[in-house]
Amino acid sequence: MKKFMNDPSSFEADMLEGILLAHGDELEALDPDRRALVRRQAPSAGKVGLVTGGGSGHLPLFLGYVGQGMLDGVAVGDVFASPSAMVMLEVTRRVNSGSGVLYLYGNYGGDVLNFDMAAEMATDEGIEVESVVGIDDVASAPKGEESRRRGIAGLFYLYKLAGAKAELGASLAEVKEVAEKAIARTRSMGVALSPCYLPSTGQASFAIGPDEMEVGMGIHGEPGMERLPIEQSHQLVSRLLEPMVQELSLGAGDQVSVLVNGLGATSREELYIVYRDVHRWLANFGIEVLLPYIGEFATSLEMSGMSVSILSLEDELVELLAHPCDTPFWRQCR
Amino acid sequence: MTVPQSASEVVDMLICLAHLVEDTAEELGALDASLGDGDLGVTMRKGFTAIETKLSDPELSVVHPGDVLVLAGTTMASVAPSTLGTLLGFGFVKAGKKVADKESLDGAAWSVIWRTIVDSIATQGKAQRGDKTILDALVPGAEAFDSALERGDSVEEAALEAYVAARQGFEDTARMQARQGRAGRYYEHSVGYKDAGARMGALIFQAFSRSEQAS
Structure with missing residues (x-):
């Protein structure tokens, strides 16, 4: 550590x-x-x-x-x-x-x-x-x-x-x-590439191979759904989006907000590559992204990995999401 | 030894419990490490050390025994917000409030205290007897206390019976399968190990009965 x-x-x-x-x-x-x-x-x-x-x-x-x-x-x-x-x-x-x-x-x-x-x-x-x-x-x-x-x-x-x-x-x-x-109306799913280390013990939160990813891992290193060889971003994105879009019953003409979240040690560049693939995947099904958020919103110390969240929008939610706010970690102007 | 009645006797009982926890902290940690994350000894020691410090304060002026329980409970819940610390802390708080108007605790009042602690932990922790938790010591303890009083035993005799039953309840957790908390993840693998929470429950009745015998 x-x-x-x-x-x-x-x-x-x-x-x-x-x-x-x-x-x-x-x-x-x-x-x-x-x-x-x-x-x-x-x-x-x-x-x-x-x-x-x-x-x-x-x-x-x-x-x-x-x-x-x-x-x-x-x-x-x-x-x-x-x-x-x-x-x-x-x-x-x-x-x-x-x-x-x-x-x-x-x-x-x-x-x-x-x-x-x-x-x-x-x-x-x-x-x-x-x-x-x-x-x-x-x-x-x-x-x-x-x-x-x-x-x-x-x-x-x-x-x-x-x-x-x-x-x-x-x-x-x-x-x-x-x-x-x-x-x-919100669903998320994450992927972890490397663990975080607890400051008190110095212990890694989990062990993972150099070419592996864990799909569905929690933000404390809770076990996910499956461990797989790492994939290209567009393949992984479709793996994550499918269950979410299905649960939210999203289809052509629907509007969503997308949040691509870094877990602590993943570069913004990678997050924007993931966002590209999310945007394209959704557009392919006729789903429109209105308000995207890309950055660190919920991390797990220095874990590397990311999560994608989808919010299924409707009129009032669009207004509330766009409403200004001013906090130490998130500012939004009208 | 007599069962605590006045506020200062309840203070003495809780300080006695703090010492028992101190002496047993390593065992609690080892039991917890078999099934959980091993921090139970640390958190209970932390909680009871803080309780001892608070109750040993010469400035402390508490008239009602129930207030002592409330103070101990809020202290535990503040400094040891682990699952057991929170559940136990709030059990004490609710029990203290239930007997708030009493200046002296008799057998009936203690019966209310134990039942309240048991109900609070069961409700908030969503657990019941047999789930391999602290309840497996507290429930038989509370029940043995009540039956002894019903038989006409003295409060002291009933307290000793409660301790014996709680201690046996802890031993019996070796046969049980965990369903709650982190230990719940291990399911059938939990059989064979005794539960650290139940050990803690037995200590509470040991302090209550002022039992001198080694446990």
């Missing part, structure tokens, strides 16, 4: 100190450990508070999307570990303007457990809390068992759409409805 760091045991603390030094004008830490982060102006009067959380090691997920037009607060865990329910509760209290709080996060056991606990405690305190859980990773469980699927880069769409809806002054029920629509 080679990493730019100091003491491995202060990996998260040093990273968070850097985040606050760089983005302290936008973000505020509620605790000395900087595990509870909120938008400086939180709560915004009358606005539904959007809260996320999860382990470190995935920047820009999760804290990178706290800001105008997206999220109001985040609970930050250790690398690949859930933050505590107490931190989530602290964030919840602060971002609640009285209009309720919506939890948006990925479907991982520890996170679900802690967010459920936090929701229960917040409810006891009289705060209205709802939850919508990201389950975009097609490879993590078969169709029909969607509730077992993990949340990966498609979480970006969940944050962006619900964030814009909340910013426009919608009620908790209305924001939740958009979040659920985002879940129903």
Whole structure:
């Protein structure tokens, strides 16, 4: 393992100190450990508070999307570990303007457990809390068992759409409805080429041969669907797109947004080659791409690999996706 | 030894539990490493060390025993947000709230505490007895406690029975197949190993019964 760091045991603390030094004008830490982060102006009067959380090691997920037009607060865990329910509760209290709080996060056991606990405690305190859980990773469980699927880069769409809806002054029920629509219309699938190394142990998250790829691998190195010899980009893209397009029942005349996400150590050049092949594959079926996103949105430390997410668009979603936002890791102008 | 009744006696019981966890941390880690990721000893030690520090604070003034449980639970959930840390922490919080109005805990109050902890872990953890988890020690412990009280045993006798049953429950996990958590991935391969969570459950009843015997 080679990493730019100091003491491995202060990996998260040093990273968070850097985040606050760089983005302290936008973000505020509620605790000395900087595990509870909120938008400086939180709560915004009358606005539904959007809260996320999860382990470190995935920047820009999760804290990178706290800001105008997206999220109001985040609970930050250790690398690949859930933050505590107490931190989530602290964030919840602060971002609640009285209009309720919506939890948006990925479907991982520890996170679900802690967010459920936090929701229960917040409810006891009289705060209205709802939850919508990201389950975009097609490879993590078969169709029909969607509730077992993990949340990966498609979480970006969940944050962006619900964030814009909340910013426009919608009620908790209305924001939740958009979040659920985002879940129903987003699918993702990833491929890994090389592992990441946990700073605390120096251990590789998995072993893989030099000419192999793992299709469907999760963002913590969870086993995927199959291990294959690496293919050309256009072949791989069609392998990834087919199940997604089928599940979303996409056909000629439909409009989608595409998100090509690097897992941490894959070049932008490669991501644009993948985007080319995605765009051409979809165009071949008469499917139009309106708003493409290419870059790093949900990483796994220095893992190399990428994921493709597809959002099936409709009128309201196009507007919400195009709505301006301003966060430390994602800015979008009208 | 007597079963804790006052707030300060509950503090003593939890500090005793912290020491038991400290002495057993390596065994917990080794048991967990056979089936899980081996961090259970570390997280439980971390959680209970923090609880001991908090409860040993001379500034601490807690009147109600239930508040001691709430404080211990929130501390555990804050510093050890692993699955077991969170489930156990919130079990303590809910149990403490259930007996919040009591200034002294009798057998009936302890029965409520154990049932609340068991129900909370089962509901939030989506697990039941037989799944090779902490419940396989806590459920027989809580049940043995209740039956002993029903038979007319003293609270002290009932607590000792609870510990014996919880300890046996832990031993019995060797025959069980894991269905929950990381160990769930190993399915039938989990048979033959005892469960680290159930070991933790037995320790809780050991501290409760103030059993001096080595376990």
